[in-house]
Amino acid sequence: MIVYLRIGVLLEYYDLVSETCVFDDSLRMRLGFSKIGVLGRDVIAAGSNRSNVADFGNSVGFGGDIEQLLALAQRGVKGIAITGSFIDRKLLTVMKENGCILVLPLNAITASRGIVRTKNIYRMSKLYRSATKLEIPVAFVSMAKTQLYMNSYMQLIELANLVCADRSSAAHCISEVNKKLVMRI
Amino acid sequence: MMRDKQRYVLVEAYPDADGYTETFWNQLSDELLRCIGETNYHITNPKFVKFVGKNTFIIRTTVPGAAQVILSLALIKNLNGKEIAFYTLKTSGTIRALLGREKTKNKA
Numbered sequence: 589m590i591v592y593l594r595i596g597v598l599l600e601y602y603d604l605v606s607e608t609c610v611f612d613d614s615l616r617m618r619l620g621f622s623k624i625g626v627l628g629r630d631v632i633a634a635g636s637n638r639s640n641v642a643d644f645g646n647s648v649g650f651g652g653d654i655e656q657l658l659a660l661a662q663r664g665v666k667g668i669a670i671t672g673s674f675i676d677r678k679l680l681t682v683m684k685e686n687g688c689i690l691v692l693p694l695n696a697i698t699a700s701r702g703i704v705r706t707k708n709i710y711r712m713s714k715l716y717r718s719a720t721k722l723e724i725p726v727a728f729v730s731m732a733k734t735q736l737y738m739n740s741y742m743q744l745i746e747l748a749n750l751v752c753a754d755r756s757s758a759a760h761c762i763s764e765v766n767k768k769l770v771m772r773i
Numbered sequence: 774m775m776r777d778k779q780r781y782v783l784v785e786a787y788p789d790a791d792g793y794t795e796t797f798w799n800q801l802s803d804e805l806l807r808c809i810g811e812t813n814y815h816i817t818n819p820k821f822v823k824f825v826g827k828n829t830f831i832i833r834t835t836v837p838g839a840a841q842v843i844l845s846l847a848l849i850k851n852l853n854g855k856e857i858a859f860y861t862l863k864t865s866g867t868i869r870a871l872l873g874r875e876k877t878k879n880k881a
Contacts, residue, residue, distance in 0.1 A: 699850070736787065750844060
């Protein structure tokens with residue numbers, strides 16, 4: 589679905605949800621996305637036991653273990669989602685060298701409450717700032733486990749705006765970078 | 774008297790908005806107040822307009838406060854102990870444009 593942004597640029601928006609999330613195509617259109625990728629179908633979770641070792645080009649590495657994420661980044665996975673609270677300079681440098689995308693799952697904000705939500709926003713904004721300093725592309729995805737945690741493209745832009753991305757760069761992340769992440773090579 | 778410009782937001786509730794009663798909006802505005810904060814709520818000034826479908830309704834807000842309302846609706850996942858999600862489908866300056874009605878082409 590093609591949506592006109594306020595600045596007048598024609599943009600298509602993409603999202604990525606968890607494999608447990610079930611939704612129909614009419615909901616995707618109502619939410620304003622061209623495609624909603626499903627983890628396990630469109631993108632492989634490289635941190636899980638079900639990872640396909642042969643297809644690192646279509647994988648996203650998940651985890652909080654820095655050694656594992658470093659190994660995945662060196663093998664050239666498409667994206668890395670850091671679930672731990674650390675920000676490792678070496679990992680970010682390896683990600684930049686290998687052209688990895690930093691994936692920020694926004695369900696950490698929408699699915700939590702109170703002080704946990706605040707801590708997650710702080711951690712994500714620090715990660716975002718560190719990544720943009722090194723010019724690493726950042727993808728904002730909802731990573732919804734159920735339909736309850738899915739968001740429209742406008743809500744994704746505002747959530748990205750909360751994580752200190754300004755609106756135009758948030759829209760760029762959700763359209764261009766998410767497209768790279770969701771579309772199979 | 775100068776009137777402030779308004780922004781209308783089309784919202785879909787999932788799984789359902791649980792009736793069309795006034796208590797639904799009271800509960801939702803309480804949650805919006807919690808998310809936006811007491812010091813910023815007057816900037817957004819959200820008001821319920823009407824239901825336009827089974828689960829779809831319109832909220833009126835100020836132009837500078839529209840982004841805050843959209844964000845807050847993304848964060849609300851529980852209403853009165855019941856799981857619920859709100860999807861912001863569209864925003865517009867008029868209700869007519871929001872509902873996608875075609876303007877009359879031949880004006881006299």
